[in-house]
């Protein structure tokens with residue numbers, strides 16, 4: 001039986017026999033071929049989606065959280081704390097419950113998707129909505145965790161990145177080699193740092209013949225890595241990447257430079273267009289942040305970036321059900337109210353005689 005990524009990739013991770021494994025059997029997510037979406041983007045790409053929304057709490061954060069919480073447990077911590085745009089809090093709250101620990105989360109007031117908030121609440125976390133953005137929340141959490149014996153489980157905790165690097169192992173294990181390109185959304189930049197670490201380690205150990213070119217995408221209103229300076233008031237519909245001063249800035253730059261890749265941005269309009277294409281063309285429902293790299297691939301293809309056959313993996317970082325408000329607001333076909341009669345239903349279907 002599959003028992004989570006620490007079991008699967010134990011020899012690649014900083015764990016010992018003494019580390020208690022706190023797991024919800026995360027990882028080993030599907031790598032789905034996306035032929036219809038690929039055709040809409042470029043004739044040259046074989047596109048695969050690494051659907052991280054299939055993790056236990058619905059985002060890739062679980063990969064890092066299993067390791068971070070296992071370590072916190074080993075160190076005898078009883079309280080976890082994080083700043084979150086939503087998914088980190090959902091994941092931290094679930095793993096804290098699993099470990100019998102307390103969890104405190106700081107979220108930017110009014111800017112967190114409903115599904116994510118409900119997760120933190122049902123798992124019993126103390127949820128504090130601050131009058132400020134994610135960057136301010138993270139600054140506060142770092143300050144408090146430096147002063148008290150509380151485990152900080154944001155991606156500034158190196159264990160988070162160690163767990164998250166396993167996504168690259170899984171892609172290589174599934175494809176038999178690294179893809180030509182790996183596209184993903186970039187917020188606090190921990191995930192692109194971790195994915196590149198995973199590809200690098202696997203390659204160095206001879207597990208893959210090649211390494212991918214990393215393609216990171218930010219939202220235009222929250223694109224510090226594209227502009228080369230922090231954004232004080234980040235804004236985007238993709239709340240998971242509404243971050244103005246990424247903690248793993250250097251890691252993202254390294255992933256870009258060492259892989260010969262790029263970090264670009266896409267507008268909210270482009271994000272919402274790609275957000276609608278994914279579920280309509282492929283039956284895969286991912287949250288708005290995941291649409292950033294899809295829109296990014298579309299933008300690159302329009303510039304002639306892909307001019308010969310190549311393989312592309314896009315990380316779909318979180319599940320679409322996390323943000324039902326955005327789904328309903330951007331729905332192409334709104335609800336149609338009909339009378340409870342055969343004729344009314346047939347007429348609404350366009351089947352009327």
Ligand SMILES: *Cc1c(COP(=O)(O)O)cnc(C)c1O
Pocket residue numbers: 059060061087088155185186187188189190191192240241287289290317318319
């Ligand atoms: C956290 C998150 C991101 C951003 O990842 P970083 O490591 O902060 O760059 C993107 N998408 C989703 C769904 C997330 O939860």
